[in-house]
Amino acid sequence: MGLRELLNGVRWGVHPHDDHKRPAADVPLRVMPLPERLCVPLLQHVGAPALPVVAVGERVLRGQLIAAAQGSVSAPVHAPSSGVISAIGEVTAPHPSGLPFAAITIALDGKDEAGDALAPHADPFSLSPAEVSQRIADAGIVGLGGATFPSAPKAQLGLKLAVHTLIINGGECEPYLSSDDSLMRVRADEVIDGVRILMHATGATKALVGIEDNKPEATAAMRRAAEGFAAIEIRPVPARYPMGSDRQLVQVLTGKEVPSGARTASIGVLVNNVSTCAAIHRAVRAGEPLYRRIVTVNGGAVAQPGNVLAPIGVLIEDLLAFVGLKEAPARLVMGGPMMGIALPHAQVPTVKGCGGILALTANEITDVAPSACIRCGSCVKACPMGLLPLELSAHIQAGEYDKAEAKGLDDCLACGCCAYVCPSHVPLVQSFYHAKGEVWKRAQQKKRTEFTKGLAQARTARLEREARERAEAAARRKAERAAQQAAAAASANTAGGASA
Amino acid sequence: MIAPIASVMFLGLVLGLILGYAAKVFHVEGDALVEELIELMPGTNCGQCSFPGCSGAANAIARGEASVDCCPGGGRALAEAIAAKMGVSLGAGGKADSGPKLAQVAEHLCIGCARCFKVCPTDAVIGAAKQIHGVLHGACTGCGSCEKECPTGAIGLEPVPLTLRDWNWTKPALAG
Ligand code: SF4
Numbered sequence: 080m081g082l083r084e085l086l087n088g089v090r091w092g093v094h095p096h097d098d099h100k101r102p103a104a105d106v107p108l109r110v111m112p113l114p115e116r117l118c119v120p121l122l123q124h125v126g127a128p129a130l131p132v133v134a135v136g137e138r139v140l141r142g143q144l145i146a147a148a149q150g151s152v153s154a155p156v157h158a159p160s161s162g163v164i165s166a167i168g169e170v171t172a173p174h175p176s177g178l179p180f181a182a183i184t185i186a187l188d189g190k191d192e193a194g195d196a197l198a199p200h201a202d203p204f205s206l207s208p209a210e211v212s213q214r215i216a217d218a219g220i221v222g223l224g225g226a227t228f229p230s231a232p233k234a235q236l237g238l239k240l241a242v243h244t245l246i247i248n249g250g251e252c253e254p255y256l257s258s259d260d261s262l263m264r265v266r267a268d269e270v271i272d273g274v275r276i277l278m279h280a281t282g283a284t285k286a287l288v289g290i291e292d293n294k295p296e297a298t299a300a301m302r303r304a305a306e307g308f309a310a311i312e313i314r315p316v317p318a319r320y321p322m323g324s325d326r327q328l329v330q331v332l333t334g335k336e337v338p339s340g341a342r343t344a345s346i347g348v349l350v351n352n353v354s355t356c357a358a359i360h361r362a363v364r365a366g367e368p369l370y371r372r373i374v375t376v377n378g379g380a381v382a383q384p385g386n387v388l389a390p391i392g393v394l395i396e397d398l399l400a401f402v403g404l405k406e407a408p409a410r411l412v413m414g415g416p417m418m419g420i421a422l423p424h425a426q427v428p429t430v431k432g433c434g435g436i437l438a439l440t441a442n443e444i445t446d447v448a449p450s451a452c453i454r455c456g457s458c459v460k461a462c463p464m465g466l467l468p469l470e471l472s473a474h475i476q477a478g479e480y481d482k483a484e485a486k487g488l489d490d491c492l493a494c495g496c497c498a499y500v501c502p503s504h505v506p507l508v509q510s511f512y513h514a515k516g517e518v519w520k521r522a523q524q525k526k527r528t529e530f531t532k533g534l535a536q537a538r539t540a541r542l543e544r545e546a547r548e549r550a551e552a553a554a555r556r557k558a559e560r561a562a563q564q565a566a567a568a569a570s571a572n573t574a575g576g577a578s579a
Numbered sequence: 580m581i582a583p584i585a586s587v588m589f590l591g592l593v594l595g596l597i598l599g600y601a602a603k604v605f606h607v608e609g610d611a612l613v614e615e616l617i618e619l620m621p622g623t624n625c626g627q628c629s630f631p632g633c634s635g636a637a638n639a640i641a642r643g644e645a646s647v648d649c650c651p652g653g654g655r656a657l658a659e660a661i662a663a664k665m666g667v668s669l670g671a672g673g674k675a676d677s678g679p680k681l682a683q684v685a686e687h688l689c690i691g692c693a694r695c696f697k698v699c700p701t702d703a704v705i706g707a708a709k710q711i712h713g714v715l716h717g718a719c720t721g722c723g724s725c726e727k728e729c730p731t732g733a734i735g736l737e738p739v740p741l742t743l744r745d746w747n748w749t750k751p752a753l754a755g
Pocket residue numbers: 451452453454455456457458459468469497500501502503504505
């Protein structure tokens with residue numbers, strides 16, 4: 080821990096020597112020309128997948144709804160440009176498994192004809208908070224910082240829990256990425272307007288915008304845009320990974336800690352990303368649904384790294400063709416190098432939450448074989464959640480998932496700080512990913528077992544009841560027969576008696 | 580005379596209490612494991628493990644007379660959970676190693692005899708006499724009881740395809 084950290088009071092996380100953000104961050108924003116086709120996924124958010132409302136062969140226009148939200152936590156999907164639906168089916172997901180997921184493929188016609196999308200509104204502050212939330216929901220806006228939680232239910236939750244402060248996340252702490260930076264530089268007014276609309280939707284009276292101090296241009300632009308809005312404060316925060324994590328940013332900006340297992344709303348704050356705010360501005364003021372976003376394309380293999388405004392659902396190969404490749408990348412990553420997803424290949428679409436694509440060279444990735452843990456404690460010092468990564472990892476290796484859970488596995492952000500500092504290259508984060516998946520799987524299995532147990536008991540009860548009913552019916556019949564026989568015998572007797 | 584009688588009575592009382600207490604402690608210990616195992620079992624009493632129902636299987640496993648992966652319905656996940664409870668390591672291979680499987684009807688082969696329908700312990704098979712039958716995957720435990728009944732081989736256990744939802748990272752190997 081250096082003097083710098085001691086002075087600013089931040090004692091967690093890591094400070095990568097070179098954040099690789101520049102020169103890509105300083106290149107002017109480019110607009111990607113329309114590709115031949117787009118694969119727009121149905122599940123680009125936390126919650127239920129969207130349900131297609133178009134058919135193969137149908138022509139769609141830019142901004143047209145192509146898949147509707149299903150349930151309260153979901154988000155609709157819109158066509159990024161005009162064209163004909165060529166397929167509704169599976170494409171490879173941006174996921175390390177290489178497994179498929181459902182997407183709508185549009186063969187673009189290049190005309191980029193606009194459809195009548197959502198109604199624009201000149202004065203969103205005359206709308207009720209619920210109406211604003213509805214517009215956010217209709218535009219398919221989700222958390223663009225990467226968490227992809229649908230923004231409308233989040234705003235509604237904030238209103239219900241009476242949050243007083245919005246924390247606007249302009250941290251963008253991952254190395255290589257600068258899409259939020261680029262957005263704040265060129266569209267600060269949109270961000271600030273989106274913040275004001277979101278304050279109206281949530282009932283918050285104050286907004287703190289946290290921007291890492293390695294983005295002076297963005298900070299200056301945001302300060303200019305926020306002039307005259309006393310309720311919005313632009314606050315530079317120390318550049319330290321993972322500053323962009325909700326809990327860490329809340330702690331630095333408000334001095335309050337979010338209790339373990341609780342949501343930030345429990346202490347009266349709601350965190351939203353700057354890109355999400357700009358998308359809210361566009362949706363509410365201009366009626367523009369979320370169908371494009373700024374993506375940083377960076378990495379040693381990229382010829383012209385920088386920020387690109389690209390339609391959602393563009394294939395990574397098309398995006399890379401636009402910026403050019405100097406060499407074949409050794410690894411493709413969606414997101415940043417710390418928390419990003421290694422992609423199986425380049426025929427994968429982007430999603431709403433994708434702020435960056437990295438094409439890394441062999442030099443940029445460390446694939447060192449792990450050696451044994453030397454119990455140096457570096458991981459403990461780096462963990463922003465105050466966990467003991469070495470102990471968690473040991474429990475997971477021993478298959479003691481419940482012990483790992485008891486020691487805070489749930490709190491782990493999978494931020495990768497521990498693995499980054501580990502001198503033995505112990506695969507800590509992969510262990511935590513694995514354990515989180517395993518814990519989830521076991522919980523699912525338990526639910527299923529309870530369900531099938533119930534079914535089996537219901538069946539046993541039914542069989543018993545049926546057997547009892549049969550036995551009773553048989554007994555009744557037997558009794559009736561006996562009665563009949565007795566009656567017959569009696570009548571025979573009387574007849575006999577009479578004859579006798 | 581009174582002192583010896585009293586002391587013997589007292590001794591008896593104390594020993595009795597100790598014995599009672601010990602019996603209680605050990606009794607709970609023994610049953611607790613079986614109870615915990617029963618809690619893990621599918622609870623369908625299908626009999627595929629060749630024991631009389633799930634509690635029979637749990638008792639046999641607790642006594643070490645059955646392997647931890649004897650329940651086909653529970654699959655690998657159950658075998659791992661039981662192995663963890665029993666403190667044994669689960670080797671590769673065995674009944675449970677083939678991944679989760681659920682029953683499925685090949686519709687062109689089904690003659691609608693309804694035999695599978697009658698034996699399913701969780702009522703996962705739907706259908707009626709002379710109708711093509713089907714399986715509700717949410718209710719099927721993959722015990723395989725139906726498979727044995729089918730005269731045409733129409734119903735059988737099929738591997739469940741892996742989806743994004745179920746995929747998980749493998750446990751990373753550490754340095755020796
Ligand atoms: S940083 Fe690595 S070597 Fe050091 S204690 Fe943590 S796991 Fe062990």
